[in-house]
Amino acid sequence: MADIKINNMVKFYTLCLLATGQKHGYDLIKELEEKLGRRISASNMYPFLNTLRKNRLIKFGKIGKRDKKVYHLTQKGKNFTGQMFSKFGDLINIAISPRISACPCGCKIYSGGHAEKIRGKAMKFCCTHCAKIYKSKNKLK
Ligand SMILES: [Zn+2]
Structure with a gap:
């Protein structure tokens, strides 16, 4: 993996945007401003794009007469963003795991589900069907 630290939102979003397809430097800046709500x-922007280019994660081509540069991810860049997304995916799992409960069937419940008090204990199930199965297995009515 290339030695690039994704330590701020500008860098993170830049790679997210490039992952969606090739971009002009100008469009990248405009879209970043929209997403981040600031100038x-x-x-x-450009020092980071240069770092990416030096590490062969992006390439740029020129389109049109006015020498506009278009940036796009190389295969190495696609692998890099893929790794970045799975790393952030783990972080998201950590962030939401306290809010997840497990149904006896093995389902993970993030929101909704079916709550029932059984023998004075609040239980959570993914659905009423699981609650019924749980009660019949444990011979509870
Ligand atoms: Zn269930």
């Missing part, structure tokens, strides 16, 4: 200057 992004070219000096926030």
Whole structure:
């Protein structure tokens, strides 16, 4: 994995946007401003794009007469963003896991589900069907 630290939202979103397809530097900045709700200057952006290019994660081509650069991910860049997404996916799992409960069937319940008090104990199931099975297995009515 390339030695690039994704330690701020500008870098993270830049890679997210490039993962959706090729972008002009100008469009990248515009979209970042929209997502982050603040001004992004070219000096926030271009050193990072250069780092990506030096590490062969992106390439740029020129389109049109006015020498507009279009950035796109290389295969190495696609692998890198893939790893980045799975790393952040783990973080998201950690963030939401306290809010997840497990149904006796093995389902994980993030929201909704079916709550029932059984022998004075609040239980959570993914559905009423699981609650019924649980009660019949444990000979509870
Ligand atoms: Zn269930």
